[in-house]
Amino acid sequence: MGSITADPPKPWIETPLIPSLELSKKAGCNIYLKLDLLQPSGSFKSRGVGNLMSLALARHPRPGTVHYFSSSGGNAGLACATTAATLGRPATICVPTTTTPFMVGKIRGLGAQVIQAGENWAAADKYLRGNLLDEDRGGVYVPPFDHPDIWAGARSVVEEIHRQMDGASGRCATPVDAIVCSVGGGGLLCGIMEGITRLKWPGGQRPRVLAMETIGAEGLHLSMKAGKVVTLAEITSLATSLGCTRIADAAFEWAMQGGVVSGTVTDREAVEASVWFADDARLCVEAACGAAISPVYTGELRRLLGEGMSDEEWGGKNVVLEVCGGSNTGFAQLQEYVRKVGL
Structure with missing residues (x-):
């Protein structure tokens, strides 16, 4: 192992x-794309997880004794x-048995130990904490989404957007009308909301957030409808990166404060978006990320954010898509998605 320095390298990039x-x-x-x-890991998770670690x-x-333990889809x-x-x-990473061999191979390729246990993230997390973490005195638990240090790292995406929008337009004080993101456990949503509320925005108008989920993993959507946090009985979506049966309480609290619009898409729509995005942007993302891109292609973006606006008014809106990425993808995996949804 390399030596530990007092100032370790920053594990994410702008x-x-x-x-x-x-x-x-x-x-x-x-439309602006936040890439x-x-x-370094292929997804936004580098921000929050990197900050916590x-x-x-x-x-x-x-x-020198630190050993990281994480559970993840x-x-x-x-x-x-x-x-x-x-x-x-x-x-040491504990993943559900539903995690693809492609992803398991990627994690192992980085030198981490991978253990598969449980049918979903909650079960894998329970196994990790009950059977692995306490056995190592230097063990540091790394949750995938539900921790203030995770949210603080995710907040950096909004801080960057706030600064970069001026350069993107060539003029000062460019408004950001909305940020679109995918939601699994809610760590990214918490970070985005923290960033939005801490920063000053043109005209005092904060961006709205469109929180997208796939049907079969729509914990936030169902919780907002019920007015309380709902625990899903199971995850049926193929977008397994969104496969959390219960969102973070903090994510629900942010969503209920206002400024968050909830939307859902089918697995087919998420996969279609990933395929079309590969053509339009020449970038490959997994279906969980396709959930945030899909509203552009289906027309839901205007229905959810611009209903009642004239074409001219809607045409002037600036919407940022958080292209969260995801490494559970590649040409072969995208083909498998297409096969599964019957495209």
């Missing part, structure tokens, strides 16, 4: 924010393994 002419034409408004698929290392009384585990390799510390 990602580009670019305007998309192709998606803007389809949406009828100005978090370019993070870096802080834990700095705070630990014996940093895939992307958080890969972010943990990537960050652990960057920080020069070992990691």
Whole structure:
């Protein structure tokens, strides 16, 4: 293992924010792409997981003994393994039995130990904490989404958007009317909402957030309808990266404060969006990310965010898509998605 330094390397990067002419034409408004698929782990998880792990290392009384333990459906585990390799510390990742061999191979390829247990993230997490974590005195638990340090890391995406929008337009004080993101456990949503509320926005108008989920993993959507946090009996969506049976309480609280619009798409629509996005943007993302891109292609973006607006008014809106990425994808995996949904 590499030596531990007092100032470990930052395990995530500032990602580009670019305007998309192709998606803007389809949406009828100005679409910007926040390219978090370019993070070291291939997803936005590098931000929150990386922040938590870096802080834990700095705070630990014996940093040389730190061993990271994480449970994940895939992307958080890969972010943990990537960050652990960057920080020069070992990691053990517990993933559900439904995690693809493709993703398991990626995590193992970074030098982390991978253990498969349980049919979903909750079961894998229970196994990790009950059977693995307590056996290591240097063990540091790395949750995939439900922790203030995770949210603080995810908040950086909004801080970057806030700064980058001026450069994207060439003029100062460019408004951001909405940010669209996918929701699994809600860590990204918490970070985005924290960032939005902490920053000053043009005209005092905060961006709205469109929180997208696939049907079969729509824990936030059902919770908002019920007025309380709902625990899903099972995850039936093929977008397994969104496969959390219960969202973070903090995510629900943010959503109920206002400014959050909930939307859902089918697995087919999420996969279609991933395929069309590969054509339009020449970028490959997994179906969980396709959930956030789908409203552009289906027309739901205007229905959910621009209902009642004239074409001219809607055409002037600036909407940022958080292209959260996801490493459970590639040409072969995209083909498998297409086969499963019958495209």
